Amino acid sequence: MTEILFYHLTESKLQDALPPLLDKSLERGWRVVVQTATVEGRDSLDTHLWTYRDDSFLPHGTDEMEFSGEQPVLLTATADNGNDATVRFLVDGAEPPDLAPYERVVFMFDGYDQPQLEGARSHWKRLKGEGHTLTYWQQNEDRRWVKKA
DSSP states (O other): OOEEEEEEESSSOHHHHHHHHHHHHHHTTOOEEEEOSSHHHHHHHHHHHHHSOTTOOOOOEETTSTTGGGOSEEEESSSOOTTOOSEEEEOTTOOOOOOTTOSEEEEEEETTOHHHHHHHHHHHHHHHHTTOOEEEEEEOTTSOEEEEO
16 A cells, blocks of 8 residues: 655745655655645756755756656646656645555645645544545654654
């Protein structure tokens, strides 16, 4: 069954918290698709991932690029899995597709954005009711992820 994680952003923004998680995913050899709620969000994230650190490169592309299926990290605003990823990140309130094809699904939501917070609670309740095992992670003051019971 799919491992489902909820990451509650309280001390940093998505643009700061997502890249290290994508780096870790790539270190583990995982192919990743990141789904945003809008095309504008996808394009903004694409721009950010090219410049977020001076000393690193995060290989990625968008679903509108040539050879998008070959990208280790694919950014999309749709339910498609154009790079046959086994890990899916849902950010900015993106609506999840069928989760069955994935080994891991990560919901990342801004705790200070009421619609995202309500959406995350709704997804948690629905997925828990379907019998999935869920884990909840929240940032501490040091921006480290702490698993909550």
